[in-house]
Amino acid sequence: MKTIKIGEKLIGEGQPAFIIAEIGSNFDGSLERAKMLMDLAKECGADAVKFQSFKAEKIVSEEGFQNMKVGFQAGWKDKVTDVYKKAEFPREWHQILFDYAKEIGVMTKKPLTS
Numbered sequence: 539m540k541t542i543k544i545g546e547k548l549i550g551e552g553q554p555a556f557i558i559a560e561i562g563s564n565f566d567g568s569l570e571r572a573k574m575l576m577d578l579a580k581e582c583g584a585d586a587v588k589f590q591s592f593k594a595e596k597i598v599s600e601e602g603f604q605n606m607k608v609g610f611q612a613g614w615k616d617k618v619t620d621v622y623k624k625a626e627f628p629r630e631w632h633q634i635l636f637d638y639a640k641e642i643g644v645m646t647k648k649p650l651t652s
Contacts, residue, residue: 545645547585559584559644563625572631573638586645589635594622 541550549556559579565572572589579587600619614621639646 544585556586557584558586558588560588562588562590563627565589565627567624569628569631569634572635576635576639576642576644580642580644584644587639588646589627590625591627591629591632592622594619594626598622 539551541548541553543549544556547553547556559575559582561572561575561579565575576587598619600617636646636648
């Protein structure tokens with residue numbers, strides 16, 4: 539089996555697992571909570587962290603969900619588009635959290651500059 543290197547860590551047979559903590563959208567709109575979740579991931583042994591970064595209007599459609607009464611979204615009190623809008627990862631946080639990840643010693647993907 540081939541061994542590869544991610545950052546300073548070797549990945550492959552005979553190497554420890556490479557753990558990526560999926561933070562997703564669980565930061566509840568709070569930059570401080572995002573950092574706290576990164577700290578917890580590091581404390582639990584994660585090598586890297588991952589957030590979901592999307593624009594609601596690019597992944598959900600008001601018209602498409604308007605009359606849909608199936609799936610877990612059917613039970614939501616708020617409109618699906620509003621829920622996804624609240625879960626967006628602010629673009630201005632990309633560099634801040636990239637720098638914070640570097641500071642605490644976990645990896646994350648370098649943010650796009652565009």
